[in-house]
Amino acid sequence: MTERQKQIIAAAISLFLTEGVSVPTARIAKAAGVSNGTLFNAFATKQDLIDAIYRKTKSDMLAVWPNPAGRNLDRAMMRANWDAYLGWARHAPDDHRVMHLLKDSGLASPQVKSEVDAQAAPYGAPLLEAFETGAIRGPSVNFISDLIFTQIDLVIAHNLTGAGEDLAFDMLCNTIGLD
Structure with a gap:
């Protein structure tokens, strides 16, 4: 770029x-x-600009996450991902907000969404495996993923830190059955 x-x-x-x-x-x-x-x-085109913004913000978000290769989802891995996402969102709040805006509005093109989903797939693999093996529970893996990101977004919206952030993380783990 x-x-x-x-x-x-x-x-x-x-x-x-x-x-x-x-x-x-x-x-x-x-x-x-x-x-x-x-x-x-x-x-x-303006669509190309919108897609570039969506691609950039999602790529920047994924760049901070620990490499999940060969790891099973456990509480330590979940916390590392949680901390990485929170760190990125707090460091780049406008990027975080516009990423949600473009996702929620449906303005990013299907091609770019598919491209970004493929880039994110390795990071979601431990979550999918944990769901399929019963290590975590929920109605679907997509529901669990949305629950995780919504919980993190609530931590950001309520400006929780320290004990409040820890409690929100514990509540999430308890909800999905992650010991």
Whole structure:
């Protein structure tokens, strides 16, 4: 990714969060300090820009997670993932918020969602295996995954740290039956 693309993405993230995803590309270009033509040289369409933002935020999130290769899901692994995600979300709150905005709005293209899902698959494998073997419980692995991320997002929303964060983690583990 070029510096110009990074500059445009940063401006778009800020505007998406303050004005919504429908903000005109001309406003994004102005905020990035480039012409509208330069924006479209960097990203052929607004959809390409949206997809680049979604890809970047999800990739940045995954980059902080411990490598799950060959590990079974246990409380220590869950806590390492929990801490990594919380650290990233607290360090890059706008990226965290826009990642959710694009996911929840359905604006990221199916192709990019599929690409990101494939990138994330190794990180979800221990969760899937734990569900399939009965090491954790829930209605479905997708439900459990959503529960984990929602619990973390609640920790962020309520600004929990220390004992409050630990209690939220314990509540999650108790809910899914992770000893």
